[in-house]
Amino acid sequence: KQEVTQIPAALSVPEGENLVLNCSFTDSAIYNLQWFRQDPGKGLTSLLLIQSSQREQTSGRLNASLDKSSGRSTLYIAASQPGDSATYLCAVINSGYALNFGKGTSLLVTP
Amino acid sequence: EPEVTQTPSHQVTQMGQEVILRCVPISNHLYFYWYRQILGQKVEFLVSFYNNEISEKSEIFDDQFSVERPDGSNFTLKIRSTKLEDSAMYFCASSDPGTGVTGELFFGEGSRLTVL
Numbered sequence: 001k002q003e004v005t006q007i008p009a010a011l012s013v014p015e016g017e018n019l020v021l022n023c024s025f026t027d028s029a030i031y032n033l034q035w036f037r038q039d040p041g042k043g044l045t046s047l048l049l050i051q052s053s054q055r056e057q058t059s060g061r062l063n064a065s066l067d068k069s070s071g072r073s074t075l076y077i078a079a080s081q082p083g084d085s086a087t088y089l090c091a092v093i094n095s096g097y098a099l100n101f102g103k104g105t106s107l108l109v110t111p
Numbered sequence: 112e113p114e115v116t117q118t119p120s121h122q123v124t125q126m127g128q129e130v131i132l133r134c135v136p137i138s139n140h141l142y143f144y145w146y147r148q149i150l151g152q153k154v155e156f157l158v159s160f161y162n163n164e165i166s167e168k169s170e171i172f173d174d175q176f177s178v179e180r181p182d183g184s185n186f187t188l189k190i191r192s193t194k195l196e197d198s199a200m201y202f203c204a205s206s207d208p209g210t211g212v213t214g215e216l217f218f219g220e221g222s223r224l225t226v227l
Contacts, residue, residue: 034215043202043220044154089154097144097159097167099216103152 002027006090006102013080014110021075021105023090028071034099035064035075036089044089048075080109113137115219117203123225124193132188132222134203143186144204144216145178147171154202160186193226200224 003026013019023033032051036044048057048064050073056065063076077084087106091099116135124130136143145157158168160178177189186205190197200221206214 032214036218041200041223044204044218046215046217049215091154097142098156098169099146099154100156101154 002092002094002100004090004092004100004102006088006105008105009103010106010108012108012110015080015082017080017109018076018078019080019107021077021088021090021107023073023075023102025071025073025092025100027094028068030068030092030094033064033066033073033090033092035062035073036091038087038089038104040087047088077107080107082109082111085109113217115203115205115217117201117219117222119222120220121223121225123227126195126226127192130190130193130197130224132190132201132203132224134186134188134219135184136186136203136205137207137217138184140205140207140217142166142206143178143180144206145188146202146204146218147199148202148221149196149199157188157201190224193224195226198224198226 005024007022034049035047038044050057050066061078066073085108087104089104091101093099118133143160146154148154156169158172159166175191179187200223202218202221204216204218206216
């Protein structure tokens with residue numbers, strides 16, 4: 001059974017710092033990995049999708065990498081801003097249709 | 112930008128009552144999903160739906176749950192007899208037919224269900 005773990009559970013950084021969020025998964029036979037952002041009480045906003053054949057994806061200040069063989073992904077956020085404060089979720093899909101989510105990393109960027 | 116819309120945003124119901132949560136997926140998407148998130152816990156998969164039938168469901172999706180696409184735009188989740196433990200945020204999602212199950216999922220804002 002796929003288990004997705006995100007470390008750290010919470011992170012507080014001053015504005016302007018570069019930061020890395022980590023995601024690990026136990027079953028490396030994934031189709032893809034998706035990073036989401038969730039604001040309190042809100043829905044999930046897709047940030048980046050990495051297919052199993054890809055090593056990384058970039059969107060603006062965000063860069064996500066994937067190392068399937070070691071079961072790891074990282075989300076790099078450059079020059080963090082207070083508006084980046086949210087919970088970041090990692091999710092993978094193996095066979096079938098279901099995304100398996102981690103519990104998320106709660107990020108606070110202070111001015 | 113196209114988005115997934117869900118109604119109601121919040122519903123309060125008494126235990127044992129039937130609830131229907133509604134979703135309008137992105138218009139050209141053909142794969143539809145329901146997920147839920149109990150407060151403080153992980154987002155969990157409930158069911159996926161394609162070509163007018165359930166393609167996969169989790170252990171959570173028991174006989175109390177059903178899904179339907181009653182017309183060309185709506186996708187609904189029905190809980191027949193709600194329990195206290197059904198209290199959660201329910202998210203609808205959809206994905207593009209060109210990418211199918213390996214493609215990007217787009218989620219709605221969620222419907223918060225509170226069962227008293």
